[in-house]
């Protein structure tokens with residue numbers, strides 16, 4: 001594992017660091033918006049006083065914190081895998097490039113000693129009948145159950161079965177926090193009908209919950225931050241239904257399903273979902289940096 005010197009120094013000094021994932025760069029957004037976004041997230045983290053550590057696999061090596069050149073290489077690679085845990089070892093041994101998912105990024109960030117991680121929307125349970133398989137649950141859920149780290153997201157992705165995803169998070173004992181909300185945010189929409197077990201009003205409060213959680217629990221603390229100017233629930237649901245039906249018809253399943261659905265939503269919405277996705281990623285990076293700052297204060 002290669003730590004960027006700036007990241008290593010910040011960790012040694014107990015200064016705030018925020019891990020950022022890279023599947024969203026390699027598989028989640030169209031080019032070149034993906035690179036702009038990656039830069040924007042890093043800038044947002046810095047503006048809030050933390051050091052960004054984007055995590056990716058380059059030529060089989062894990063990098064925690066990327067140079068500008070490496071960020072570009074990840075964003076525009078001709079061949080790059082979606083690096084989940086089931087193919088991580090193969091990507092490394094075979095010297096390939098990989099964009100790390102929420103599951104893989106949380107796993108690696110924790111190993112590197114980073115306590116806070118920002119993403120867009122977490123993976124979860126896909127609705128029955130979408131794709132080919134009847135059983136598609138993101139590895140993100142399992143990873144959240146066993147890794148003590150703060151994950152800041154805008155909720156589970158809107159393409160998912162939200163009720164089932166929430167049930168899974170409960171079964172797995174993930175600490176769930178609505179950021180200034182009682183309802184589960186759902187990525188493109190600020191609110192779904194589902195009730196969350198706890199809420200916080202500030203980065204300091206979120207940091208305090210995590211400080212408590214990590215003394216007790218093996219699992220993650222998932223902070224869910226509703227996107228500003230979110231889309232209408234019913235509108236998003238109608239695009240999602242259509243995209244899921246198309247995926248089923250075309251036999252798209254497994255690791256290809258989420259990237260397909262996100263790009264279909266972008267087309268069906270005339271680019272509106274991408275705009276929202278970019279906004280929520282930046283907002284989450286900002287909030288994560290403030291939580292990391294609050295956490296460093298708690299420890300100091």
Ligand code: PSU
Pocket residue numbers: 021022023024027028029100101102103119120121122123124137138139140254255258262277281
């Ligand atoms: N957030 C986004 N866009 C994305 C993702 C998150 O705004 O593309 C990625 C994350 O890397 C997450 C993955 O782990 O989608 C989920 O994929 P799957 O459903 O196959 O587990």
Ligand code: MN
Pocket residue numbers: 136137138139254255
């Ligand atoms: Mn899956």
